[in-house]
Structures are given as structure tokens and as C-alpha cells.
Amino acid sequence: xxxxxxxxxxxxxxxxxxxxxxxxxxxxxxxxxxxxxxxxxxxxxxxxxxxxxxxxxxxxxxxxxxxxxxxxxxxxxxxxxxxxxxxxxxxxxxxxxxxxxxxxxxxxxxxxxxxxxxxxxxxxxxxxxxxxxxxxxxxxxxxxxxxxxxxxxxxxxxxxxxxxxxxxxxxxxxxxxxxxxxxxxxxxxxxxxxxxxxxxxxxxxxxxxxxxxxxxxxxxxxxxxxxxxxxxxxxxxxxxxxxxxxxxxxxxxxxxxxxxxxxxxxxxxxxxxxxxxxxxxxxxxxxxxxxxxxxxxxxxxxxxxxxxxxxxxxxxxxxxxxxxxxxxxxxxxxxxxxxxxxxxxxxxxxxxxxxxxxxxxxxxxxxxxxxxxxxxxxxxxxxxxxxxxxxxxxxxxxxxxxxxxxxxxxxxxxxxxxxxxxxxxxxxxxxxxxxxxxxxxxxxxxxxxxxxxxxxxxxxxx
Amino acid sequence: xxxxxxxxxxxxxxxxxxxxxxxxxxxxxxxxxxxxxxxxxxxxxxxxxxxxxxxxxxxxxxxxxxxxxxxxxxxxxxxxxxxxxxxxxxxxxxxxxxxxxxxxxxxxxxxxxxxxxxxxxxxxxxxxxxxxxxxxxxxxxxxxxxxxxxxxxxxxxxxxxxxxxxxxxxxxxxxxxxxxxxxxxxxxxxxxxxxxxxxxxxxxxxxxxxxxxxxxxxxxxxxxxxxxxxxxxxxxxxxxxxxxxxxxxxxxxxxxxxxxxxxxxxxxxxxxxxxxxxxxxxxxxxxxxxxxxxxxxxxxxxxxxxxxxxxxxxxxxxxxxxxxxxxxxxxxxxxxxxxxxxxxxxxxxxxxxxxxxxxxxxxxxxxxxxxxxxxxxxxxxxxxxxxxxxxxxxxxxxxxxxxxxxxxxxxxxxxxxxxxxxxxxxxxxxxxxxxxxxxxxxxxxxxxxxxxxxxxxxxxxxxxxxxxxxxxxxxxxxxxxxxxxx
Numbered sequence: 001x002x003x004x005x006x007x008x009x010x011x012x013x014x015x016x017x018x019x020x021x022x023x024x025x026x027x028x029x030x031x032x033x034x035x036x037x038x039x040x041x042x043x044x045x046x047x048x049x050x051x052x053x054x055x056x057x058x059x060x061x062x063x064x065x066x067x068x069x070x071x072x073x074x075x076x077x078x079x080x081x082x083x084x085x086x087x088x089x090x091x092x093x094x095x096x097x098x099x100x101x102x103x104x105x106x107x108x109x110x111x112x113x114x115x116x117x118x119x120x121x122x123x124x125x126x127x128x129x130x131x132x133x134x135x136x137x138x139x140x141x142x143x144x145x146x147x148x149x150x151x152x153x154x155x156x157x158x159x160x161x162x163x164x165x166x167x168x169x170x171x172x173x174x175x176x177x178x179x180x181x182x183x184x185x186x187x188x189x190x191x192x193x194x195x196x197x198x199x200x201x202x203x204x205x206x207x208x209x210x211x212x213x214x215x216x217x218x219x220x221x222x223x224x225x226x227x228x229x230x231x232x233x234x235x236x237x238x239x240x241x242x243x244x245x246x247x248x249x250x251x252x253x254x255x256x257x258x259x260x261x262x263x264x265x266x267x268x269x270x271x272x273x274x275x276x277x278x279x280x281x282x283x284x285x286x287x288x289x290x291x292x293x294x295x296x297x298x299x300x301x302x303x304x305x306x307x308x309x310x311x312x313x314x315x316x317x318x319x320x321x322x323x324x325x326x327x328x329x330x331x332x333x334x335x336x337x338x339x340x341x342x343x344x345x346x347x348x349x350x351x352x353x354x355x356x357x358x359x360x361x362x363x364x365x366x367x368x369x370x371x372x373x374x375x376x377x378x379x380x381x382x383x384x385x386x387x388x389x390x391x392x393x394x395x396x397x398x399x400x401x402x403x404x405x406x407x408x409x410x411x412x413x414x415x416x417x418x419x420x421x422x423x424x425x426x427x428x429x430x431x432x433x434x435x436x437x438x439x440x441x442x443x444x445x446x447x448x449x450x451x452x453x454x455x456x457x458x459x460x461x462x
Numbered sequence: 463x464x465x466x467x468x469x470x471x472x473x474x475x476x477x478x479x480x481x482x483x484x485x486x487x488x489x490x491x492x493x494x495x496x497x498x499x500x501x502x503x504x505x506x507x508x509x510x511x512x513x514x515x516x517x518x519x520x521x522x523x524x525x526x527x528x529x530x531x532x533x534x535x536x537x538x539x540x541x542x543x544x545x546x547x548x549x550x551x552x553x554x555x556x557x558x559x560x561x562x563x564x565x566x567x568x569x570x571x572x573x574x575x576x577x578x579x580x581x582x583x584x585x586x587x588x589x590x591x592x593x594x595x596x597x598x599x600x601x602x603x604x605x606x607x608x609x610x611x612x613x614x615x616x617x618x619x620x621x622x623x624x625x626x627x628x629x630x631x632x633x634x635x636x637x638x639x640x641x642x643x644x645x646x647x648x649x650x651x652x653x654x655x656x657x658x659x660x661x662x663x664x665x666x667x668x669x670x671x672x673x674x675x676x677x678x679x680x681x682x683x684x685x686x687x688x689x690x691x692x693x694x695x696x697x698x699x700x701x702x703x704x705x706x707x708x709x710x711x712x713x714x715x716x717x718x719x720x721x722x723x724x725x726x727x728x729x730x731x732x733x734x735x736x737x738x739x740x741x742x743x744x745x746x747x748x749x750x751x752x753x754x755x756x757x758x759x760x761x762x763x764x765x766x767x768x769x770x771x772x773x774x775x776x777x778x779x780x781x782x783x784x785x786x787x788x789x790x791x792x793x794x795x796x797x798x799x800x801x802x803x804x805x806x807x808x809x810x811x812x813x814x815x816x817x818x819x820x821x822x823x824x825x826x827x828x829x830x831x832x833x834x835x836x837x838x839x840x841x842x843x844x845x846x847x848x849x850x851x852x853x854x855x856x857x858x859x860x861x862x863x864x865x866x867x868x869x870x871x872x873x874x875x876x877x878x879x880x881x882x883x884x885x886x887x888x889x890x891x892x893x894x895x896x897x898x899x900x901x902x903x904x905x906x907x908x909x910x911x912x913x914x915x916x917x918x919x920x921x922x923x924x925x926x927x928x929x930x931x932x933x934x935x936x937x938x939x940x941x942x943x944x945x946x947x948x
Contacts, residue, residue, distance in 0.1 A: 054920055056727040059554040063545045064524040066817040085507035087528045107582040108501050138548035146552040160729035162920045192730040267603045267642035345495050345502025382854040384944045386647045392865050394858045417944050457943045460863035
């Protein structure tokens, strides 16, 4: 798949500063902090250039661009640390930020768990900056949007969605010699097609715009919207469901913080007391892998430690957690490079989940289903029971009834109250894993799933 | 700041814009948290920049920059005009806005004690003391506290001639006790869940909340919930505490009345609304005792939705949303007002920051106080479940079907508050639910609650909204579905 973008005649898209420029700013901070006698200093610089073209009612109604650089400074002295963040990068402002940070830190009790900042680290190289994606202009996005709107017009439908693109970079240095840098590009196309009172949706996200095909996504949403007419009202209950990848992502994504060592230590994880237990089905294996080719994100964590690939679930058994340096020490484990910037109360989190897939296609899942439902997307998911991981939410933008191996008609949307743990014990088939994007969880690599006994509790009016 | 505003507007006009407005915004924020006796987050941040919105070739463009120099803002204005011209490649009609006056004004929200001037030691000492108070209760496995302060200065100018400066100081705080036992995690929060109570105001809020007095109580309740019976599944009467009713209003009244949702502009993400235009002044949204307003004026109270002017320079207003039960008004903007026959915007365009586009947002969407003393409402109730403090919330993308659960509930039997119940929940269809309201408590228990975390828009913007509410009673409501059949 590739985006067929018309060549733009607009001026070039804005560019990120060079890594050297950012390192220069960071070194200014380190120098100023040293002049102030600060024993340890850490500097994060995050620069982002983003643009988003938004459409609804078959026309562009919002079209925005933003650009910014943020400097975040952490000082540590005498067992006390604090963080100050600013987007003012002149020397006076940076000096004021350091003083502010020292003042914040000095007014708190000593933290006996605070560790010295880490020294120089070695990172695996990841190349996630695509110059074609960085070069996308507003005209490029407008032409792609126009094509989607024209398809909607032609079919008597109404299109809404976004086409966004951007580039960002991070630099992290500290006064012990650690230095890390990362940059990537990003693009997203999301489209909702409405026909009468029915609607459907398709979305893709990638670091490279050539992996996104807006016309195809528009056609998928359009075809499904046409098929979603006159939904029947079914009685709530337990159903065999086929969850498309976005629906799997938005449910499984809610597990991410449960894999944090700190969450388990705090006894607020659904895995507290369950490590080493076969909690999920034997066909479920989950890894956190920042280096997976379908992932985006930096190869280092909030303290600059290299991210490790961690197998979290091995054939249904909860095997490992992720740790920051502090939580690892407490748990007598090794840090995994998943810490969030200090100081914080959360510890760490895996941000690059990969759920191992299978080889059953979506079509095969449908043809093998006697009675069931195909779920395009889920919406407004919230936690009902944190230990059993019962989540509630709605189906949205395309719920279809399956009978004797075929999609027969659309169904009115259901509310679910479903334990994610139970759901992952009831997976009958998995498709190939892919980078999925929804609206409830951040992007991950997940497969479509066929699941038995999925619990729908109530039905809505459309 | 006015120089940057004026220069960017001039450049926008020179480049061919037919209208432009600009915001320079300076955000300062302090975040403090504790967890189980230790400082968690301790940070301060500031962000300053300029965002300019223009109409060119009859279409919208927006650009923002943190380069506060004459060259930087000029480049930003030119970029906004270029983006607007791109928008025009896929436009159906020219942008049309209802007229609005021009204003030169400066306004500052209420703030008796500037939280950034209060010694940090005092703030941390209070949080650590509240944290310790929760941990004195056996069975508490996690204690958490938080404070958040923001100071936001906005300089707004438009090609219509407005120049408005506003300063808003926002403060919030809360405590949470969590208890893990067996296979159950129970939690109690004060004064509200998900960050506590937030208002437009200063450190006086923190003092008024009296965290130290309430910390042991919520700790004891979090432990006691393990031994409480499960909230039953049935249809029946519920009484909602004020903060829960505030969130009910937010989700099932505040969002459906956003005119951009109604018109399909949010269809891809936040969703649409069942409140189609034909329902205005016709739909019996609620029972006749229910009156809801969207009031951004300071006289409504110091809420997260209180201001003097919205972010397109329209003065704050009070809009009747539900009048004696009938649906009476939407939240509108200069671009959408004419579509429902209004000659003026309702003044509800708000932006998260300098790098985001203003969009229709809730202000303070509040139910007006009823006539009942809360004690009399309880005494008048034979059999009900009284639910308090939100635990989870979810509603469909057209805002019909919802499900809420709360942290705690109590039986009401024979007019008296009885035993505690755990894992309470209720669900329903918006208009059926609101039409089942038969009692609203009076002003004695009415609080302007703050919801600091309302997400909407692409790119996502997080906004604070206000919701005045007092406890209220609803009949024949579905109870307990969230925990059924698990």
C-alpha cells in the first residue's frame, strides 16, 4: 500500500533543528547547572512539528500546524530531586529554570530511594525518520482529503476524519556523560463514512506515509457504511465475536500499566499475586519490543536507559514485568529500560506491546463462525473492576451479525462489560499481527481475534 | 505581547486573510503528588507561544509558534494563511460568522491566595500529612495525594479590533486511599475521584477542602468496602451524590449540546449527538423540575468554565440548556450560531493552549438547585441506593446509552441511610434517565464541581469544565449491570 500524494507546489515543510543544535542547548544547561554547583543534572529536549487537516461534512473544516521545543531539567542533590520544564531557551530563562528546580527540590524531605543518575549507555540504532513523510505539505493532505470527500459525495455519504503528519525528536543528556538522541516521523489517516444513520470507520498510522493508503481506507469505510444500514436489535448476552485489530488494541491496551513493576508493588495491578500463573490462554504471548519494525518510539527510557525487549506473557503465563531503576532495585530485578522521567509516582510502563498473531485470516474467522458478531471498533472504554480487569465500553461504527459463516446484517451497538483476562482465555483464533491504531490506547502491534463468550450487557438505540 | 499580536494580524491581512484572531498564552503549572509517604511528582512547567487563526479564500487556517519574535510571529501568520488556502482546495462553502462586537478589556479571575506564592514546604507538608493519615488505617495498601496549580495569561486580539487580556488561576487537590485484599481492589477518594476538586481560584480552595479531616474517613471506607455486600442488580430508585451528578451532566447533557458534534464536525473522533436540530424547543429532555444552564459568567461561581470572554472574543453568557425539562439551547460559536437561527454566538469557544485551535467546549454546565433539603430527600425515600464518587464512566458516541459506577453506595430504607454497598453501578438511556428525576436538592448542597480532564478534538485538547450539582433522586433506573454475569 502506498499513499498517492499529488506533488505539492508549496514551500518546503518546516524542519527540525539538527541534533547538534539540541545538544548545544543541553550543554548550555549542564554548564549553567555546574556553575550553580548542582551535583547532578539531567536535560531532556523534545522538539515537535505537527500538522493536521481535519474534515467533516465532505469539506475541510479545521487545518492546523504547530511547532515547539521544550526543555525539561532535573536536578538532584543531597537525595532530593525535582523537574522544571520550559519552552524558553535563552540563557537567562534556562538559568531561572535551574534555580527554580533547585528551589523545588530543596523544599522536600530526603528520598532514600533516589539513585545517582546513570552514566554513558549504548543504544541499538533505530531509523524511523522518513524524509518523504517530513516533507508532506498542507496541499498534499488537502488533495488526499478531497479524494475521500469526493468518494463520499459520489456515494451519497458524508465523510469526516483527519490526515495528520509530523516529525519529532528527543535528546537526553546528563552530567554523568549519558547522551541519547532519537527522531521519527509520523502520519495518520482516519476516516468515518456516514450513510443515513449508519457509519463506519477505518484508520492507519505509520512512521512512513507510504504505508498509508487514504483512498483504500476511504473505500473500506464507505463499503462498510453502506453495509451498516438498517441495523437489527439483538438481545444482550454472550456472543462469539471477531474483533478487528483496532478493537483488540483498545481492549488489550488497557493492560499496559498492569505490567509495571511499580503497579504490582503498589498492589494495583491485575497481575499482583499472579506472576508465574497461567492466567491467559496458551495462544497468548505478549512482548514489549521497541525495536519491532512496526513500532515507533525511542530506544531509551526517561532516564536514558536502553529499552530491553521483554517477554511479558509466554503462552498464557505472566512471565515478566518491566522495571525502572528504582523499582528494579526494590524488586531485586534488573532495570528493563521502561522508566518514565523522574520524579514520578508511576515508575515505568511498556509502551511498545506486541501481541503474537496467528495465521487465521479475518475471512476464515467469519466463515468458521456459526453465530457471532464482527466488531469494527470500540469506544469509551473504562475500567469497572481493576483486579479482574473488567472493562466497559461500546461497539461503534460497524457491528455486523454473522450467521452460518457469512455477514448477514448490521446490528445495533452494544455495551460490553468484559474481563480482559477472561477474554484472553477465550481466544479461538488469531490473525496476523499488524500495527493497529484506535482511539483508546496508543498504537501497538496486535492481531485480529475470534473470541467466544464475549459479554454484551445492554444495547443502545442505533 | 500586544506587539506580537498586532504584527501577526497585520501580516495575516497583508497575505490575504479576510479575518484573523490571535492568542498569546503563557501557562505556568505546578504539580505535586505523594504516594505512600513519599513525594511522587514534584515539578513546575511554563509554556508561552502564539497561535493565529485566519480565514483566507473563504476557509480556515491555523498555525502556532513558540518563536516570540517579530520574524517568528510573521512567519507563523503567513503559514496560517497558506494553510487556509490549502483548506480552500476542499471547501464547500465560505466560512460565515455571526457578527460580534469588539472589546478592549482586562479581566482577572478570583484568586485570594496565589498558590505559586505559598511556600512549597507548606504544600508538601499538608499532602504528606494527609498521606500519613490514610496509612494509619489498617488495610490501606496505597495512599495518594495531589495538588495542581495553573496560572494562565491570555492576550487575545482580532482584526475586528478586540484586545482582551485575561488571567485565570486554577487550583485542585485530592486524596485517594486504595485497599487490596484477596481478589479485590477498592478505592475511596476525597473530595472527588480522578484528581479531586478543581476550581477557578487560589490556595483558598486547598484550605477549604480540609484534606486532613477527610483522609482517615476515606481510608476507613476503602477498607470497609471489602466487607460490604455487593450492590444488587435490579431496576429501582437511586440517589446520586453531587459530584457524580456533575459527571452525569457532563456526559449526558454537556457533550450532546455541543453544536459542532450535532453538525457532524466531531463524527470521526468524539462522535455526534442524538440532539438533532429538530429537537430544539421540542424535546422533553428531562422531568419538569430539571433546569440546566451553561453559564460562563463569574456570578455563576468560580468554576473551570468561568471566564469573561471566550477564545474568539465573545463575552461570557448564560444559556438555558434545559428549561423546566424542555431542551432549550446548544453550545455555539460564531461559525455555528447562524445555523440554529441565532444572531450571536453563545460564547463557548475555548482552547487548551497557544498551539491549539479554539473549539466549542462546555463552560459551567450546571443543574440549578431544587427545593429539597438533602436530609428531607433521604427521609422521603422508602427504598433506594445512594451512590457517591465516580469510579468509571462510559457513554456511546451519540450520547444515548451510558453506564456509570461509583466508589461507594449505601442502602436507603424507610427514609434512613443504611448499610454500605460495594461495586455500585447504574445505566440507562439519557432522556429516559433525566425524565425519571423527581427530586433535586437545594442550594445548601449545591457545589460547582470541576472536571479537569475533558478530552475532545484532533489533535486532542484537554479542557476543564464546571458542573454545579446537588444530590438528586431518579426512579426506575437500571442498577448493577456492570457487575452482572461476570
